[in-house]
Amino acid sequence: MSTTTAPRAIDFTAPTPVRRWLRDLPLLPLLILLPFALAATFAPFIAPYDPTEPVPGAKVFAPPYWMEDGSAATLLGTDFQSRDLLSRLIYGARVSLIVGLMGTVVAGSLGTAFGILSGYIGGWVDQCIMRLTDAWLALPALVFAIFLATVVGPSMWNIVIILGLVYWTRYARVIRGEVLSLREREFVQLAEIAGASRLRVIVRHILPNVLNTTMVLASLTIGVVIIAEASLSFLGVGVPPPEPAWGLMLSEARSTLMAGKWWLTVFPGACILLVVLATQLLGDWLRIRLDPQQRNL
């Protein structure tokens, strides 16, 4: 006789809606992002010192407080101008998060708009937009961004716009694909038959359906934008001083690396890593949440 396993017929009961919603929350990424978001919003109230001024009485290159020579007054150490690292990191969160977020918003809006136009209107509008995205996607994002930054000169808003211009093409392609398939769906065709103008169809029917994809894409690529901003700052074409930016801090720390002042390199980079990691996890969660069939990755 072959194996006989008594099947367990346990029923799958769903917990009450609120508990389930709470349980589904992506705790880890939110926990990681919270301190950074707080830092970015309330920097002047949270940071112990002014990030651009040397801390009175502190040494130059003081290490973090748990090492010898460190002091509890400057928890994470000081840099070559005896400015407090922790304060600079907190203020740096502002730049990175704001630029990252705004850049993504610009890129996402542009990309979604063009994607919808391209997919819905079709014809030569579609061709033009597609050729444009092809061309701009051919150039490496960083190189393109560097070029634009060199030409227009760096400033916070310039960087936001530049990042938006460089990254919208990724959205456009994906959204266009979505719109192409949406266009054939019945509710869109019904609206068209009912005589709705193109604009109305787009706003009422296509846009809401496409926003899901935009959001997922945005949360997955905001990390790229943040790293791009850090890279630009590192190379000296990002947000200009005196605003501290994590990338800029890394660039300043380079010369001190050989002298073993590791905290100036490790902490800013770790901040970037944590924020990007959290957004990636958030993006994954969002994607699975909004489209359960997409469990591939």
Next chain:
Amino acid sequence: MRQFIIRRTCYSIITLFILSLTIFAVVRLTGDPATLMAEPGARAEDLARVRAQWGLDRSWPVQYYQFVQNILSGNLGISFNYRMPVSELYFERLPNSLQLALAATLLSFLIGIPAGLLSAVRVDGVWDQTGKVVALLGLSIPGFWLGLVLILIFSVYLEWLPTGGKGDWRNLLMPALALGWYFAASLLRLTRSSMLEVMRSEYIKLARLKGLPGYVVIAKHGFKNALVPVLTLAGVNLVVMVNAAVIIEVVFAWPGIGRLLFEGIFQRDFPLVQGIVVLAGVMIVFVNLLIDILYAYIDPRIRLTR
């Protein structure tokens, strides 16, 4: 196949056209191009001279025509700093960037593809979970920070590897790792999902139904189909890497194109910057075209139709 090649080449030409137009327009739309084309600290008469020299007072279509002509004849301007033609500088440094990119690609292949395949074959196992974490980290760690940390560990503390410059394999290892890390993570993800999709296909089912040994099903039928999208990505990425390794080259003082670009920015050497961007774009479009043609040749579905 021939039609495919012709069509694809036309697309490339259009892309190049748009790219050149973009670069051309950006420079002229955002201020006075003469200030960019003149050396830093130029006075009014210098600006006028530059304007005349580069034809910046002529109408835009004429300027654009001149621009394209220059590019086609290989004249991308003279670098302020080096006093050499930009194209010469570019191609002089190109082999270095190529070497770095190749090393990085090789490393990422060695790490990413087997890990991805193993993850797919043993889905949800220990290996898969580790792989997912590694992939996530790979996509989140900024490459240049990884480079800095590697220097910290291996050059400053352990003193095993040199901090930068070009030399033997020891100089190549860390930058290649820092450059290839992100790509290894992408490869892992892509290989894994591609392989999973292939394993679910009907022809794999039939291969099993034929009673073929497990390794044949996976290796022969599975890998080959799964690697198709992976290799396309790889080919495209290599070219991008060559031209976009700016930061890694800066961190490791690697004498490649990226470092050249950085110097250009730092020294306000605009002809150098513009020239590199143009050349990067041209090279990438050109290589993409070659890869697509190569791919068309390999895939029998395209090769054997008109």
Next chain:
Amino acid sequence: MSAPLLEVRGLKTYYFTFGGSRVVKAVEDVSITLREGETLGLVGESGCGKTTTCLSIVGLLPSAARVVGGEIRLAGTDLAQKSAREMRRLRGSTIAMILQDPMASLNPLFSIYTQVAEPAYYHLGIRSRSLRRRVEELLRAVRIPSPAMRMRGYPHQMSGGMRQRIVGAIALAGGPKLIIADEPTTNLDVTIQAQYLDLLMDIQEETGVALIFVTHNLGIVAKMCNQMAVMYAGRIVEMGAVRDLFGAPRHPYTRALLGSMAKLGSKEPLYAIPGQPPDLAHPPPGCAFHPRCSDALPRCATQDPDEVQCGLNWTARCWLAA
């Protein structure tokens, strides 16, 4: 009367989903007997367990499914007891299977020759020139014109009917005693279907292979099969000679299926069976068909009927037939 080639007794295959908390009873107590050269038609609606039964026989269930009971005897040995490696040797050689979608079944990157040759290469150990000859023979047997030229081609260059014939050639390549065909003609044009069925019947005559033909089309069953098994909700509700079942079906479901076939030239309205097939994770008590049965007795709602012998080699699972 020779010993049966295939004897399935009391096969139970369940799917364990959601980490084991949800059990779908896809195949519940299925018994089949098949002799050499016979054709069994396995009929039923989508989701009734036909494909799962076939996959259980072949040993290629998805990871969420398991055979939890019963035995599958092929020429005497119980397949459910065999190791994975032994099953693999049987697959493609002694037992072959034809799937529904010919385009998806063939690997787009390999030539026809490679794909047809594989079973012969791995199971029969044939090499080089003899292998080439064998592939040509096989392609000829499935009536592909100019086989020597065709085998160098690729799947995308062939029409749907040709592809399905190639899949047939692959099935024959290892010299099988049993071929399981899972709805092989569903994706083909109607005109090609008839040709394909003729081809299968001719192959059967020439090689004496036994055939299990899974379909939901009773017309095909009438043409091709000598035995028929009707499946519903994972059980075989009636099984016997095609002649008997078509003539005087004992189970209400069989009757309903036959009644829902359109007869050419008849003006009777098409009869559709009301209701839906049951959820196999939570099957209703009693007979699985009783909610939709127009002749249900009170005991049908509480007691699952046993198999009733209605004649030689004819069983029905119904209280009405008792």
